[in-house]
Amino acid sequence: MQSQDLVKLAEEFGSPLYVYDAEKIKSQYNRLSNAFSKVPRLRINYAVKALSNIAVLQLLKTIGSNLDTVSIQEVKLGLYAGFNPEQIIYTPNGVSFEEIEEAANLGVQINIDNLSILEHFGTKHPKIPVCIRINPHVMAGGNSNISVGHIDSKFGISIHQMPHILRIVENTKMHINGIHMHTGSDILDIEVFLYAAEILFEAANNFKELDFLDFGSGFKVPYNKGDIETNIEELGKKLTKRFLAFETSYGRELTLAFEPGKFLVSEAGYFLAKVNVVKQTTSTVFAGIDSGFNHLIRPMLYGSQHYIENISNPKGKERFYTVVGYICETDTFANNRRIAEIKEGDLLCFRNAGAYCFSMSSNYNSRYKPAEVLWKDGKGILIRTRETFEDLLKNQIAL
Numbered sequence: 469m470q471s472q473d474l475v476k477l478a479e480e481f482g483s484p485l486y487v488y489d490a491e492k493i494k495s496q497y498n499r500l501s502n503a504f505s506k507v508p509r510l511r512i513n514y515a516v517k518a519l520s521n522i523a524v525l526q527l528l529k530t531i532g533s534n535l536d537t538v539s540i541q542e543v544k545l546g547l548y549a550g551f552n553p554e555q556i557i558y559t560p561n562g563v564s565f566e567e568i569e570e571a572a573n574l575g576v577q578i579n580i581d582n583l584s585i586l587e588h589f590g591t592k593h594p595k596i597p598v599c600i601r602i603n604p605h606v607m608a609g610g611n612s613n614i615s616v617g618h619i620d621s622k623f624g625i626s627i628h629q630m631p632h633i634l635r636i637v638e639n640t641k642m643h644i645n646g647i648h649m650h651t652g653s654d655i656l657d658i659e660v661f662l663y664a665a666e667i668l669f670e671a672a673n674n675f676k677e678l679d680f681l682d683f684g685s686g687f688k689v690p691y692n693k694g695d696i697e698t699n700i701e702e703l704g705k706k707l708t709k710r711f712l713a714f715e716t717s718y719g720r721e722l723t724l725a726f727e728p729g730k731f732l733v734s735e736a737g738y739f740l741a742k743v744n745v746v747k748q749t750t751s752t753v754f755a756g757i758d759s760g761f762n763h764l765i766r767p768m769l770y771g772s773q774h775y776i777e778n779i780s781n782p783k784g785k786e787r788f789y790t791v792v793g794y795i796c797e798t799d800t801f802a803n804n805r806r807i808a809e810i811k812e813g814d815l816l817c818f819r820n821a822g823a824y825c826f827s828m829s830s831n832y833n834s835r836y837k838p839a840e841v842l843w844k845d846g847k848g849i850l851i852r853t854r855e856t857f858e859d860l861l862k863n864q865i866a867l
């Protein structure tokens with residue numbers, strides 16, 4: 469996508485605006501499947517929570533993706549978008565037993581990450597095949613908010629509890645058809661990932677009738693120039709070799725599954741916002757935009773560094789700006805960033821705005837959620853209208 473295209477889309481659909489480049493989603497999907505092209509049975513389950521617009525789900529369906537869901541509502545969105553139940557895996561954490569049963573009744577693959585639920589489910593529904601989410605206790609990356617495999621994590625059943633898992637399976641005669649892990653969002657070191665994979669293989673050997681091994685996600689994408697990203701091609705080579713050897717020793721055809729969210733949609737997304745005010749204080753030049761952490765919370769929540777470009781003045785002389793929102797509390801997108809000279813009315817473009825951006829947005833300060841546009845075949849298609857005052861009132865009951 470070119471900046472001129474983005475400027476035109478903001479003129480047509482207004483600001484703030486989310487734009488997703490369909491080509492980029494496709495090329496990331498192909499990049500991942502090509503890296504594992506030697507695996508006869510590869511399955512990519514797109515993690516819906518990253519960006520859950522049904523048009524994006526439909527696009528992913530047309531390119532061959534399956535879905536990874538974490539709530540019954542995501543399951544329903546996936547079915548609504550046209551996926552078959554067999555194309556959906558449901559990996560909840562801390563949900564009610566009734567919600568898991570509801571998902572099972574819809575025919576989607578259940579993935580259980582808790583011993584008590586496993587025992588209860590196996591007792592009540594011994595015929596429904598279940599996948600088990602293992603916590604291999606491997607730290608991938610340094611941020612404990614996004615590394616979910618470590619010892620204090622609430623996710624998964626500890627690998628050290630395997631004897632108890634096996635006891636439950638034996639007692640209930642339930643059928644385990646998959647083993648799963650998802651160690652977090654930052655695979656920087658492929659060796660660490662391969663180490664966790666070994667733990668999964670070892671766990672898998674405890675079960676005789678597995679159909680798939682799901683290695684979760686954690687593929688890192690670059691947010692800024694010079695950022696390290698996961699070397700998918702190298703991971704593909706190394707894990708393929710190891711997986712095929714495991715499959716042979718296991719003696720049964722297995723599917724290798726991944727469930728990327730960020731990898732597929734992060735770089736496809738652009739967030740466009742207009743500068744309402746340029747405010748010079750005694751120490752700082754603030755650029756205040758017509759948005760805030762109600763629309764893009766990652767910088768405030770995770771300290772994420774989204775690259776910001778002034779697409780109204782791309783060739784302008786760079787100056788230092790602190791980019792802030794219009795929310796009535798501290799609402800900073802970037803501190804002292806070099807950005808091409810900003811005038812009031814200019815359009816700023818935030819990169820990597822595909823994953824966990826719109827899907828984490830809210831109506832805080834009673835603001836409308838932005839519109840979303842899919843850029844496909846050189847055209848912008850509106851896939852979500854901007855909210856209106858009626859949306860704010862919806863479900864509210866006046867006295």
Ligand SMILES: *Cc1c(COP(=O)(O)O)cnc(C)c1O
Nearest residue numbers: 515650653685686727728729730
């Ligand atoms: C969030 C999530 C993912 C996707 O993670 P990314 O870092 O976006 O690739 C995959 N699997 C599960 C179970 C998740 O909760």
